[in-house]
Amino acid sequence: MVNQSNDQDQEFESRTQKKHFAHSMVDLAHKLAEMKHSDMILLPISEQVIDTVVASKKITSHIARKRHFQFLGKLLLNSDHEAVVEAIHDKAKQHEAGLIRQPFLSLWTDKVLENDEIIDQLYETHEHTDIQPLRQLVRMVKKQKGDLKKSKRKLFEYLRFLDNQVPLPPA
Numbered sequence: 001m002v003n004q005s006n007d008q009d010q011e012f013e014s015r016t017q018k019k020h021f022a023h024s025m026v027d028l029a030h031k032l033a034e035m036k037h038s039d040m041i042l043l044p045i046s047e048q049v050i051d052t053v054v055a056s057k058k059i060t061s062h063i064a065r066k067r068h069f070q071f072l073g074k075l076l077l078n079s080d081h082e083a084v085v086e087a088i089h090d091k092a093k094q095h096e097a098g099l100i101r102q103p104f105l106s107l108w109t110d111k112v113l114e115n116d117e118i119i120d121q122l123y124e125t126h127e128h129t130d131i132q133p134l135r136q137l138v139r140m141v142k143k144q145k146g147d148l149k150k151s152k153r154k155l156f157e158y159l160r161f162l163d164n165q166v167p168l169p170p171a
Helices: 002-011 015-034 037-041 047-056 060-079 081-114 117-125 132-144 151-165
Strands: none
Touching: 015 047, 015 060, 015 081, 037 047, 047 060, 060 081, 081 132, 081 151, 117 132, 117 151, 132 151
16 A cells, blocks of 8 residues: 555646646747747647647737637647757757857858968868859959948858858868
8 A cells, every 4th residue: 555655646746847837838839939930840840739829920919819828838738849849959059059150150251252272272171062152252252342241141151051061171
């Protein structure tokens, strides 16, 4: 008889714990509502959850919105919510890694514009990548006299693309 009560005590979950878990599901629902639709589609969630999130954006009444997010939290609870949380964390880590790399890529952009010979270094590290578009972008930036922002942005994006394939060497 003593063994049975120990098993029941281990499986017991207090009301407070249940409420905290329910609130975490509602918070997850709010995170999903804040995401872009294109990012949300990539997550491992069902069509019903996606449709419910899209419908939540149309609700303006405070109480109705609160009930709707509670319903969305319940849907997430019934689905694989751990995978959704993990996918959101992975996406956040990728974003942070991109922010860390951004100053390095800006430095590369400036170095490439100063010296064309640096592009030749990329042939060694990026053998299977076409470097010709990089040369064209550099020429386009150098020819342009007025607004350089758009051209430099394209050059930066291409360097980011190369960096995502194989990390760029130190400039």
